[in-house]
Amino acid sequence: MKIKMVLAAALLLPILAAAPLTVKAEAPYQSYVYDEWDKSKAAPASYLPERTYSGIQAGAGAFSEPQDLFVDKSNAIYVADTGNKRIVKLNDRFETVDIIDKLEWNGKETTLAAPTGLFVANEGTMFIADKDNGRILRVGADKKVQLVIEKPSDPLIPEGFQFKPTKVAVDHAGRIYVLSEGQFYGLMQFNSEGKFTGYFGSNRVEVTPAVVLETFWKNLLSKEQRSAMMKLLPIEYSNLDIGYDNFVYTTTIISKNSREEIKKLNPLGNNVLMGKQGAADFGDKEFSFKQGVKQDTSFVDLSVDADGFIAGLDRTRGRVFEYDSEGNPIAVFGSLGNQKGTFLQPSAVAYWKGEVLVLDTAKRNLTRFALSEYGALVRKATVLYNQGLYEEAAVIWQSVAKRNANNRIAYVGIAKALEKEGIYGEALSYYRQGTDRSGYSDTFGQIRMQTVRDNLPVIMTIFICAVVGYYGFKAVKAARYKRRREVNR
Numbered sequence: 238m239k240i241k242m243v244l245a246a247a248l249l250l251p252i253l254a255a256a257p258l259t260v261k262a263e264a265p266y267q268s269y270v271y272d273e274w275d276k277s278k279a280a281p282a283s284y285l286p287e288r289t290y291s292g293i294q295a296g297a298g299a300f301s302e303p304q305d306l307f308v309d310k311s312n313a314i315y316v317a318d319t320g321n322k323r324i325v326k327l328n329d330r331f332e333t334v335d336i337i338d339k340l341e342w343n344g345k346e347t348t349l350a351a352p353t354g355l356f357v358a359n360e361g362t363m364f365i366a367d368k369d370n371g372r373i374l375r376v377g378a379d380k381k382v383q384l385v386i387e388k389p390s391d392p393l394i395p396e397g398f399q400f401k402p403t404k405v406a407v408d409h410a411g412r413i414y415v416l417s418e419g420q421f422y423g424l425m426q427f428n429s430e431g432k433f434t435g436y437f438g439s440n441r442v443e444v445t446p447a448v449v450l451e452t453f454w455k456n457l458l459s460k461e462q463r464s465a466m467m468k469l470l471p472i473e474y475s476n477l478d479i480g481y482d483n484f485v486y487t488t489t490i491i492s493k494n495s496r497e498e499i500k501k502l503n504p505l506g507n508n509v510l511m512g513k514q515g516a517a518d519f520g521d522k523e524f525s526f527k528q529g530v531k532q533d534t535s536f537v538d539l540s541v542d543a544d545g546f547i548a549g550l551d552r553t554r555g556r557v558f559e560y561d562s563e564g565n566p567i568a569v570f571g572s573l574g575n576q577k578g579t580f581l582q583p584s585a586v587a588y589w590k591g592e593v594l595v596l597d598t599a600k601r602n603l604t605r606f607a608l609s610e611y612g613a614l615v616r617k618a619t620v621l622y623n624q625g626l627y628e629e630a631a632v633i634w635q636s637v638a639k640r641n642a643n644n645r646i647a648y649v650g651i652a653k654a655l656e657k658e659g660i661y662g663e664a665l666s667y668y669r670q671g672t673d674r675s676g677y678s679d680t681f682g683q684i685r686m687q688t689v690r691d692n693l694p695v696i697m698t699i700f701i702c703a704v705v706g707y708y709g710f711k712a713v714k715a716a717r718y719k720r721r722r723e724v725n726r
């Protein structure tokens with residue numbers, strides 16, 4: 238095993254050398270991980286603030302209440318400058334290359350009222366959620382409006398519903414997903430022609446003591462009394478994104494049970510992102526109370542990169558929580574404050590060239606976070622691990638564990654490599670350090686099975702000899718008894 242790890246290390250040296258350079262800046266926030274008891278433990282910073290960019294620095298003039306951020310496949314950056322009623326496009330040097338504020342629709346000029354959400358498809362087609370105008374616009378690269386989606390007329394739409402789209406995303410098949418203010422039945426789904434096709438992935442009504450009590454009373458009341466009671470509604474989504482795997486990812490700003498705040502919805506609208514040991518628990522495990530109100534994580538946006546990493550933005554404490562494609566925690570960074578790398582009112586997050594961008598509505602700027610040396614190691618090891626390259630990943634995980642003894646994923650990664658090599662005893666020890674009950678149980682089962690296999694020949698020989706001896710003894714005893722009877726006759 239050690240020889241193989243040394244060889245793997247030699248092969249991975251060029252890869253590690255090509256990893257992002259160490260960022261020398263200090264972080265104005267605490268980085269941490271959680272132990273098996275959900276208590277925070279100090280950890281090295283995976284991301285460090287590199288630089289901030291304002292609208293003035295970008296050459297577009299000061300931003301005003303910017304609400305959304307998007308990075309396209311060519312790494313161009315789009316900012317929904319809501320207060321200025323425009324979309325600002327920046328290049329990879331954070332210079333303004335275009336301002337979208339006037340569009341052509343049916344040969345006439347139209348303007349944006351309050352662009353709060355945007356999405357850019359592969360071919361450069363832009364989808365804009367123009368909230369105050371109550372519409373979704375599909376705009377070509379020539380700034381001509383190709384499609385307008387307004388309030389649909391459908392029996393599924395509640396009477397009196399006002400269409401106020403705040404966010405929009407489009408999957409690879411051209412299906413358009415819209416998040417509308419005050420819509421509790423899930424994402425509104427439209428086809429590529431703008432026709433409403435139904436709701437997608439509705440949040441469930443959370444089971445709380447109040448919900449159980451109300452359900453009990455409804456079973457006792459009459460139909461008229463039940464209709465007068467307040468209706469139980471699901472929690473409203475706060476944002477969405479389309480991953481490279483074409484799954485729909487969503488965030489929920491408030492969850493009474495603090496579960497499933499981030500979801501990965503399959504084509505049936507079911508959540509398949511359960512996280513470590515199926516807990517589906519995202520954000521901070523520890524919380525406090527302020528004036529009697531629970532200060533829990535409130536996700537306002539998320540972004541998914543090509544490797545499946547998920548960055549969720551928490552507005553409560555100004556933190557970015559990063560998870561791998563399975564929902565396991567990878568990094569925590571950011572905070573509220575006035576220093577570089579902290580926020581006053583974070584509103585959007587996006588991956589950009591292996592780094593993370595965060596939009597701050599109150600500061601009216603973008604902050605760019607770069608990977609630290611530790612963060613680059615964790616990311617590379619995670620990618621290799623998720624590809625099933627456990628031995629290659631174990632080399633890096635060992636380096637990660639030396640830098641951060643509280644990184645449980647590192648221990649689990651090493652255990653996987655040892656398990657694959659059949660070194661179950663050592664794997665068991667690392668699974669224990671990583672508090673991975675499932676891995677520990679599976680490895681213990683392998684040890685038990687291996688013990689049985691190793692000792693089965695001896696056990697079977699002893700068993701067969703015992704059976705033969707037992708029946709042989711009985712046969713001899715029976716023969717002697719028979720002879721005695723014959724002699725006595």
